[in-house]
């Protein structure tokens with residue numbers, strides 16, 4: 116991105132710092148919604164239901180994708196081209212699988228008689244997991260870019276490309292963390 | 306006695322010798338920056354140009370928003386008056402009676418009140434104020450070539466522009482713009498059939514404000530990153546001017562609170578569009594029961610005010626920063642209690658997150674919980690008072706230069722005191738039973754936020770106009786503008802306290818039907834006249850602004866005020882990258898005024914051994 120020529124005398128790259136701050140911002144958004152959930156729940160008239168099991172399957176996919184992207188990053192640093200490319204593709208597949216699984220989980224909820232409309236208890240689950248999925252889609256876009264770079268450019272850990280992959284990695288881990296938070300929240304805040 | 310201060314002979318030559326070499330001018334940036342009309346003036350990535358874009362767009366919205374207030378003030382001041390002359394502009398929103406008397410339609414009255422609040426709070430006092438000055442001053446005063454990401458910075462402006470375009474379009478809908486108040490409480494905001502403005506008008510309102518939040522976040526992330534990461538050599542956090550501290554903390558507040566507003570909006574969008582019941586419960590419209598059950602409108606109020614209260618500090622903190630800087634420069638004294646100023650900014654920022662329910666004392670929150678919010682609300686008065694004390698002490702025994710900028714800065718302090726005191730009244734939940742939703746609240750927030758923030762903005766515009774356009778604004782017109790504005794602003798808002806104490810409610814179309822409200826007819830007429838007078842003085846300011854842009858007195862030296870901060874070491878004609886060669890290194894804080902008999906010592910001037918010795922003497 117266009118930061119050429121700007122000096123940064125600190126160790127952390129400005130864009131990396133900007134990404135951390137953005138993550139804080141996203142966190143506030145989810146924090147607000149989970150707080151709203153607690154406030155609304157404590158007011159009573161709250162439907163109890165079991166989370167669709169597909170949520171646990173999707174969690175597995177997302178966790179694996181995080182691990183594979185981390186391994187992909189180390190392979191990139193070491194210059195292991197095949198490993199790097201393979202893991203990059205694997206991450207993308209797992210990421211896509213996560214979104215599809217989330218979609219199926221919503222369908223399962225709907226089929227179990229928990230529509231989006233009606234008691235706010237399931238509505239909250241739809242909105243929170245949906246908003247998370249939307250953010251994962253953003254991550255998938257940057258993964259697609261990473262894959263295109265990975266397969267079309269020579270495998271060379273220049274500072275610029277290292278930074279790019281690192282930013283994708285940070286965001287992806289954050290998505291992972293956020294989902295774990297939401298899942299634990301849904302399970303524990305009953 | 307010869308001075309202990311050793312000044313470099315030639316500023317530019319010294320910066321080339323002592324400054325920080327970042328090899329900025331080694332690469333050629335010409336093709337990406339300012340190479341043609343479009344990249345220079347429209348899709349500019351230069352922070353100085355983006356600042357001007359924010360300012361001019363903010364001015365545009367200020368005129369629109371203020372004109373709207375005149376329209377509804379006419380209704381309040383002269384309810385029986387004939388306004389059929391407005392028909393060419395407002396069309397069907399003016400209803401003409403059989404006897405030929407034109408009056409404002411009730412829906413449009415509410416639409417105008419709503420748009421006035423939304424536009425002034427978000428587009429003028431958030432984007433126009435912190436957008437302008439954060440952009441202009443952060444890179445110049447911390448010693449950076451530009452923002453951390455010029456691209457995101459450009460997008461920040463264009464998202465703001467887009468938000469404005471959408472809101473502007475909503476003014477021309479056949480059902481009118483949103484009309485449920487700037488706070489957009491459900492059910493008026495959640496049910497498209499609730500009122501005419503709740504239909505398409507509300508949809509566009511939501512789209513517009515969501516775009517606006519994107520703009521604020523892109524800008525804020527950039528400001529924070531730039532301040533943390535791109536300060537020049539020697540510019541420690543404790544050497545930053547208070548302007549930068551204020552913009553920095555403002556950006557952090559925005560980054561943490563605006564996403565919460567988006568969360569609130571998201572649930573609202575689901576209620577509007579998807580039939581969910583987050584905020585809606587057991588509602589009848591036109592005798593028909595809706596199938597929304599189980600929602601809570603209080604939930605929205607919590608989410609809204611969790612942003613809403615910090616938002617008022619997002620508006621006022623940049624003004625405070627500007628005022629601190631302008632007062633120190635024009636009193637020729639260091640700002641009194643620099644560290645206390647920084648700590649009170651931080652304290653205000655922290656407290657602003659835990660007082661939101663003081664807007665909900667009367668909404669049915671548990672009175673026991675209200676007590677906590679009362680206490681934290683009253684504690685905010687402490688850091689606020691520290692700041693006021695420090696501004697006054699800065700002025701005390703200063704050799705004050707009275708000019709447009711410093712007058713507006715002093716006016717800010719006056720306004721902030723007047724409005725802050727009424728805040729303490731409102732902060733007590735028991736007094737709020739009487740005062741909530743009356744004109745007392747209107748008086749409070751217009752004085753402490755509306756007028757005060759405008760004063761801060763004006764101080765900044767008069768002070769930094771030369772930095773933006775290389776010319777000075779006309780001083781005489783500026784001072785007329787100041788006196789006209791402060792007098793008419795108090796004339797508008799002071800009487801409103803009495804209306805409020807008598808229980809006159811805000812947001813009413815007409816006060817004719819009750820004795821306790823209709824007795825204030827003359828006072829309301831007076832307020833309306835004062836509002837027109839105030840508006841005309843602002844037109845004078847705008848004339849001065851554009852006139853001076855082309856015809857104002859030219860700036861002939863780099864540092865016309867003999868100020869200490871780094872923006873006055875850059876060339877008169879702004880260039881891409883701000884400094885022609887190296888970036889100045891910083892050797893001292895931003896407020897060395899009157900030190901050892903020197904009028905002012907710029908931040909780039911090194912501390913000589915003699916000065917260091919003399920400093921030690923001072924401490925002992």
Ligand code: HEM
Pocket residue numbers: 488617618620621663664682683685686689724725726727728729730731732733737740741742746749750753754755
């Ligand atoms: C000493 C500090 C302050 C205290 C204790 C305070 C207290 C309050 C309280 C309790 C209310 C709610 C009144 C009601 O609705 O019944 C209120 C309203 C308001 N205050 Fe303040 N305030 C303070 C300073 C400020 C500042 C510095 C600003 C802005 C820069 C501000 C802006 C507002 C606004 C915009 C509203 C009304 C919002 C609305 O209902 O539309 N206040 N204040």
Ligand SMILES: [Cu+2]
Pocket residue numbers: 613614617660661663664
């Ligand atoms: Cu407040």
